Structures are given as C-alpha cells and as structure tokens.
Amino acid sequence: MLVPHLLSLLIWLPVLGAVLVLAFGRQPDVARWLTLVISLTTFVLSLFLWADYVPTGAVMQFLESTPWIPALKANYALGADGISIALIVMSTFTTVLAIIGAWSPIKQRVSQFMASMLMLEAFLIGVFSTTDALLFYVFFEAMLIPMFIIIGIWGGPRRVYATLKFFIYTFFGSIFMLIALIYLHLKTGEFSLAAFAAAPLSAKEQMWLFFAFFAGFAIKVPMWPVHTWLPDAHVEAPTGGSVILAAVMLKVGGYGFIRFSLPITPDASQEFAWLVIAFSLIAIIYIGYVALVQPDMKKLVAYSSVAHMGFVTLGIFIALALVRTHGNPDGARLGLQGAMVQMISHGFVSGAMFSCIGVMYDRLHTRAINDYGGLVNVMPWFAAFMVLFSMANTGLPGTSGFVGEFMVILAAFQDNPLIGLLAAFTLVISAGYTLWLVKRVIFGAVANDKVAKMNDIDAREWIVLGAFAMAVLAVGIYPKPLTDLMEPAVMHLVQQLGITKV
C-alpha cells in the first residue's frame, strides 16, 4: 500500500503526538497510552517504507521536496534508500520498546518524558530521511534538546554534569560541520546532498571539509578519543534515554560518514582512512580492555558500545581502501554491508542490554556489579534473556552481533590481514568482559538478601526483552532481507567511492 508523503508523516506524527501528550497528558496513564498508540502507529507506518521500497528502482525513493528557504535554495527535501529505511524502522521499533520499558519506572512528569521521547523519535527519523544538508543539520542538532532534557530531569545523581557535557560536547563537534556546510553551499549555491556530492573540490578543500565532518560525526559515533561523553551520559540517563541513545543516536554518526564524508570528500577520506582505521582499532581493542574493568554495568555496556561502533567506522573506511587501492568493489561491498548490519545489530543488542540493566536497576536501584550475583536462581526468565543478549554482544554465530562483525573482519582481511587480525581480537575481548559480567551478575550463589527478594520479569518487561530477542535472532539467523534492502544503496555508494574528485 502506498501512503502519500510517508516520510513527512513519519516525522510529523510524533511531533503532533508530543504536542497532544503535553496538552492532554495530565494523567500519567493517559500520557503513557497516548504515547504508546502514537509510537506504535509510527512503527507500523515505518514498516510500509520497507514493504513499498522497490529494490530495482531508483536508489532514493519516497521523494518529497518543497522549497523551504528559496533565498538559500534549501528545500524541505526527503528521500530514503535502503540504509535509511533500515535505520528508520530500527528507530521506530526501539522507540516503542523504550516507551514500554519506561512505563512504570518513570513516575514523575510523565507527559514531559513521553513528549521528549516522541520529539526525539521525530528528529531521528528526520535525520535519516532528509536529502537536504541544512535540514539534516537542523534535525542533527535539534535532537540534542530532548535528550538534554531526558538525561537532565530523569537521570541519576550526576545527571546535570552528564547532560551538560553531552550537549556541549556534541554541539562542539557539529558546529564545525555547519561551517563546512556553509562553505559547500557557497561553492554550489544549493544545499542538496546530491549537489554537494557532485561538487568538484581540490585536495586541500577536501581535507578541511573532511576534518570538519569528522569532528561532528566522530563525536557522535563516538570514536576514540572523543568518546568520553558517552559513559557519563549513559550512566546518568534513565533507561529509556540510554536505549535510544545507544541504539539509535550513535548510528547518526555512522550514517553521517556514509552520507557526507564518503560522497563529498572521497579523496580526503581515502587519504585519512588510516587515521580512522587506527582510531577504530584502538576503540575495538583498548576500549574493550577499559570495559573489562568497569564496576558499573551501564558503564561497561557504554564502553562496549564504543568498541562495537569501532566496527562500523572500520567497515566504512576499509571499504574505501578496498575500492581505491585494491580495486576490489566486492570486498568494499562486504565492508559497507558489514558496517550497516553492525549498526542495526548494535542498535538491537545495546538497546536490549540497557533494557536488561534497567530491569535490574528498577528492582535494586543500583548498577554496581558487586551488588548482584546469582540472579539465575531468582529470575530464571530474565537470566535467559540476559545471557542471550550477552552472547549477541560477544558476536556468537546465530545472533545479530556475529553477522556484521564477521563481514567487517572478512573485508578487513582483504585489505590487510594485520587489520583483520587486530579486529578479530575483539571476539576475545568482548567475550571477556561480557561473559565475566554475566558470570558475576547472573550465575553463582545468590549474593545477598536483596537479590533473593527480586521478582522475575513481569509481562511488560517480557514484551520488551522478547521483542529485542526476536530482532536479535532474526537478524542473526536470516540477515538476507536486511542485506537485500540495503544492497542497492551500498552498491551505489561503492560506485561513488570509485570516482575521484581531484
């Protein structure tokens, strides 16, 4: 079924919903149900994107364009390819689960929390669906506001520090991107991404533009060494905020590399690919070790997010090296596909891990690993889910975590076996920190009286964890629908990579 203006609808429905929730959500339950209905509707609508996407057609589909600021030739231009659709569906899916997850833990100012979540969803869909650089920037920055509020109001004890750090850090990175966008606008006279990608740029221009984009997206991903805002933000954020932050917001960084850095500055990207690859490997190995020693569960998962996102940037930039220096488009395709699958997979896995921690936190109000132990004795169902997600986090075959990492490692081997070897090292480290976490928290004897009194998950938590588990297994066992969806976009990108601009 073809829904007209589907992308606009997906963006504006949550905005409208947020206004409604604020206006009529005085009763917490009204706010919750209203939000759930709106987010479910958005999710169902986003499935139409997937259903109606024609893989044999143009790369960008569902196009919409209305002049926004004629003086700048900036348009309200929307369009989606397979990569966007996969990310949009993942965003709407996780938003629904985050809202169900926040059903009873959020007790104060419920309507404001729910409205913030809906606004965040709208801005995230906007980021993934726009083809206009100015509009992209607006959504890119606007999503900081609801997240700022979510962490700041409903967060933990150090929430103010964490949220200010989060806001200023990410704003700092992206404002350099703004300069780059204005520069490109003056160069081309437009704001459309297609025009930017077609603009001829000298090597020097490309270098500056590359670093301006890099500042914005590397902080968002986040890459080592600009990842330091993430553990703070995650630790202090409420569960719903953590889920969206880890599952969707970090993906905006990877998406930005694909949409901006690679097509607009391909030569500079090639020249500095070694830098990005080095940072990614450091993230994968060093941050993995950092995760190992964390006494706080949320911090551990946050660091593991940094390490896993290292695979995304590794896959993207390995692809560039494969096309340019080895003339190996198939390998590049593998790398990019792997990076994309890893983005989706990490969205599900990290969302699920944070939801699990949220379930434990709601019962004992502590995130310290030492306060737990032997949960399997009192919460068998929960333990089953937690172990499944931990396996996915370590990249066990059959779970989604395996597919993306395996593809990226395969691609890396084709470029340089050493890089592949170092990247493969993650399987050991991530198994180390994740399994050790599981051992200390889930297994063993019941640690203390408080743990003994914990109840197993209720129906609401079952829905959240069950849905995540289905997604993790679906992508892990049969990733073909996902890779098929993204195939045309990835092929197009590989072609673009081959064209030098200098």
Add this chain to the structure above:
Amino acid sequence: MIEFNSNDLLVMLPELFLLGATCMILLVDLFIKPSQRDITHWLALLALAATGALVWRDAPAMGQATTAFNGMFVRDGVASVLKLFVLLTTGLVFLYSRAYLRDRKLFVGEVYLLLLFGTLGMMLLVSAGNLVTVYLGLELLTLSSYALVALNRDSGLSSEAAIKYFVLGALASGLLLYGMSMVYGATGTLDLASIHAIADLSATSPHRTLLAFGLVFLIVGIAFKLGAAPFHMWLPDVYDGAPTPITMFISSASKLAAFGMAYRLLEGAFGGMRADWSLMLSVLSVLSLAVGNLFAIAQTNLKRMLAYSTISHIGFLLLGFVNGTPAGLAAAMFYMICYALMATAAFGVIILLARAGFEAEEIDDFKGLNQRNPWYAGIMAIAMFSLAGVPPLFGFFAKLMVLKVVIDAGQLWLAIVAIVFAIIGLFYYLRVVKVMYFDAPLDPAPLELPADRSFRWALSLNGIALLVLGVSWSPLLEWCQRALNV
C-alpha cells in the same frame, strides 16, 4: 535653495501622527484619575498600532527611496522594516509592563510619554538622511531612556544606573558630534548622501586623514550605542539597575534603532571607506564576542547575564557588516530583528515572575520553574535555546545567515572565532535551562500569574513566534533582503 514642499509632510506622516498622538495622550493623561490609567495604556498601544499601519501602508516598493525636507528624511525599505519592528517591540514593552509598573507604583503617565517620545526618536533615527537628523533622533531616544532608567526614584541602584548611563552617553554623544564636525570640515556638507558622493578618498587627498578620524569617532559613538566592547561598560549596570521593562526596551527596540544608525552612517555616508570600517568593526566584533560570552559565564544575576549576552550578540551582528555587501547588511538586519524578538521573550518571562516587592532577577529565582509552571518555563527555554543558536529555533538561522556572509567574504577565521564563542556562550544559556528544569524549586507552590491576560497572551505568542519563525523564516529573510535590494 531650501524650499518647503507640503508633500514632504506626507513622507513623514507616520512620525507626525505619532507625535500628534503622543501629545494627545499627554493631555488625556493629565485629566484622568490614576485609577483610569488603563486608558493611557490602551491609547498608547492604539497609537503604536496606527503608526505601524501607516508605516506599512507607505512602505516603499523594492529599491525605492523617497527623501523629504531636502534629504533630511529618508523613507526606504530599511527604514520601514526597522520602524515596524521598533513599533512592535515597543508595543510588547507596553503589554508586558503594565502589571509590573502598577505593583511598584510606577504606573504613571510619564512612562508612556517617555517611551512614545523615545519611539519617535528611533523612527527619526532610522530614517535620518542628514547628520543633524541622526543626532536629533538619537538625543530624543537617549534623553528619554536616561529618564526611564531613573524611573524608580527611590531605588539607589536605578539612580546610579541612570547617572552612569547619562554620563557615558553624553560622552559618546560628544564623540559622535566631534566626529560629525570633522566630517563636515572635510566635506562641507551634513547630508549623508552628499558625503557619500563628494568625500574625496583617494590616497593623495588632503582630507583622507580627517575623514578617517571622523569615521573613527563616529564608530565609537555607534559602538557605544550598540554596546559593543570595549564601549560596553554602561550596559550591565544599566540593565541591572533599570526597571525590567525599561531594560527590555533598551535591549530590543533601542538596539534596532542603533542598527539603523550604524547603517545610515556607515553604509549611507561612508560606503566608500568600507575597507576601513569593516576592519574596525571586525576588531569590535571579536572583542564583543569574547567579552560578552566570557563575562556572562560568571554572572549570577540573570539581567546582568543577558546584558553580557547582548554584547556577544552585538558582536555577531557586527560580523554582518564585515562583508559590507547588501547581503551582509541584510543578514545583520535579520539578526538584529531576531535578537530583538528573543530578548523581548526572555525579559518578558523575567517580568512575569516578578511580583510586588520581588524581582526575579537572580538565576536561582528560576529554580524549578518547570514544576511551578511548565508553559512559561517552556517559553523561557525556547528563548534560551534560541539565544544560544540551537536549531530548529529562530536564533540559529540568524546566526547561519551571518556566518554565511562572513564565509562568503573570505573571512573564514572570523567565522571560526564566532562559532568558538558560540559554544562558550552555549554554557550559560544552558545553565538557565538547567536551573528551570533540573533543580528543585525553592518554593514549590504553583506560580502566581499576573491577572493581566493581554500580557500572558502576548508573551506566549512571542515565545511561539521564535519556534514558528525557526521553521518558516524565509519570508522575514526575504523581506530584509528586499529592503536592501539583494
């Protein structure tokens, strides 16, 4: 030969109307009882609205300028746009201030008369075609402002602020006049267009040094009126000491007029020395950005913080002049209008929170505002995010336009300085949001709202306007660009 042409009167009909209406209000106010002062209030608003309608009706088509009284008075696109926004912001001052003034026993006819005369001065200033008209308009505005700052006679702080404002303002006026006299000495004319036409700027010209000195003095005068560093010393004290509605007037309407003055003098008279003044303005701009943003961080008083924030915004505004092209000036004008609307919203919430015997001036007074009244906390948050330049709010797009012209002028380093200070500035705006949303209120009772419904409606619309203009700011931008023939 100087002739009187009766058609000239029609050119300045809005000003004449406002003058007549003000005199009438003066008379009416004399004969009504203090309890009937609301009549003055509504009459003053009516006068502003009618003047606005006249300005709107007579707004010239693109690129047209009409002069009157032998070039003393100019009516062009820039003048019309600025006048409309001066009238709008003055109207907002009236709407926001009634309850505040009444609570403090300052609800007297003089406030209205002084504000209306100040408005007349601003309208004259932005339409000035002659150095004398510039000075006349400026003095009408500033003399009214000095008296308004001292309105609360019993407050030592107010009197101190007024004296500071007066002494430094008189000094700046003196410098401005001195500069004008030099320009007159070099060119033999006071007419801005003639100065532009006949000023001999060639390297061998004997007048070049004199003109350059004159220009420096004029820029000092302009910088003082705008509050650009290092001529900003008066600004925090005056913002702090003046009654809040007057602070709002000085930070919004009066800044629009100061922009008009800068435009008339720099572009109108000294367009030929663009290279000289754009260099001077870029120095002022960087200094203002630095002083404004860095000093604002240390403030605990919200009005003083907003004073330093004004200074930083003036720094951004001056960046628009650096390019010197019509596009740059249009961006600067767009920025100034945007700033005026943001400032009215921010000061409006401060006025809203104030009660008899209590000024909501400290940032801590805003603690937990979200729990006490989410709607007005939301408006203040919109104003703060907008001032900080976070999309999708209006303030971002004003910054975007200015950055665009700066980069277009090849001054990439200036753009980078500007954004680095914008990041620093982000911190103190976020602190206000933090206090409102994340801190527990000192007094958990719901906020007592003033009974004045027109105030609440106007303030709500002002806040929503920042959001709506953030989504659809194209018409306003095009209006500014048309005014400058871009």
